[in-house]
Amino acid sequence: MSRLAAPGELGIVDVGTLHTEAGARIPGAQIAYRRWGELHGLESGRTNIILVEHSLTSGPEADEWWPGIIGPGRALDTDRFCVVCTNSIGGFHGSTGPSSPHPEDGRAWGSRFPGISIRDQVTAELAFLDALGIPAVHAVVGGSMGGARALEWAAMAPDRLNAAGVIAVSARASAWQIGIQAAQIDAIEGDPHWHGGDYYDTGHSPREGLATARRIAHLTYRGELELDERFGVEAQTGENPLGPYRDPQQRFAVESYLDYQARKLTARFDAGSYVTLTDALNRHDIGRGRGGLNRALSSIHVPMFIAGVDTDILYPYHQQEHLSRNVGNLLGMAKISSPVGHDAFLAEHRQMDHVLRRFIHLAEESVHGNAASHFG
Structure with a gap:
């Protein structure tokens, strides 16, 4: 069975050499993570993991930046699911990034750290799961940069997740x-x-x-x-x-x-x-090398739930509407109504509770129909 860090504690996993989309190498890469709840389902090849993806300057402490969302009986219910939050490659919360020691000389990577894409972040997470012997997850969900990662997960590894929750992000970075x-x-x-x-x-x-x-x-x-x-x-x-x-x-x-x-x-x-x-956010483009945005989106058949914020300046709601009209398998869509803007997916806890509960419910329905979940 996979050996995970104790609930809530920071774990570090060696994932070897990562090869980036642009052709660079990151030898000796490590991914940091935290988890809540117990892992089940390894024997069946489908686990009860919900992988939570953080935004730009957040880290693996998802229970802190999504307070009240993770725990027993909560939207991400740790009585039923094993909630895992990794720190992105390139980040500053334990995963290998520019401030990490380079394996050749022990000095910080600094300018030697390569440019990475959202796809590289997902590649690192797939390597993280491989290193732990975890074949698949139940769902991936995140907002902003985390939403971009969830979208790329659905495109890159459709056989390794049941559903994706994509929040407050677009199919590609706009010029603005x-x-x-x-x-x-x-x-x-x-x-x-x-x-x-x-x-x-x-x-x-x-x-x-x-x-x-x-x-x-x-x-x-x-x-x-x-x-x-x-x-x-x-x-x-x-x-x-x-x-x-x-x-x-x-x-x-x-x-x-x-x-x-x-x-x-x-x-x-x-x-x-x-x-x-x-x-990495500037490099985000789901359609790159996949025939353009709409063709790439329509080819994604992982059940996907999409949410956006009505006052979002950074990722305007019309960008989530574009996603919803073009993805190959739309579970549902939600609009978070708030004067807060983009950060509403972090600040509007009650609305996010409803959004995530609906996502999890629809994700389970898509897998099990009307039958009770085998994770229950």
């Missing part, structure tokens, strides 16, 4: 998404402490560049209505942005909020991983 994400990368690479990505042994990091990238990104994660209702044109308490001369210490309230979000990220995340994963 690439542009806004490239601006974030430029902010980091323009920081004098970036050193071409080889800053890890300099004693400094491109924190200011990462902070600027986060400010740009956060404006796309939240809704325009929410920010205006919360902050409007109010000044930050004790500050005056309307003085006779521009002073960066005198801010509007929304500027202070964005500064706070920037400080939070720079305290917990690595700029190299941010660049790597943002670039």
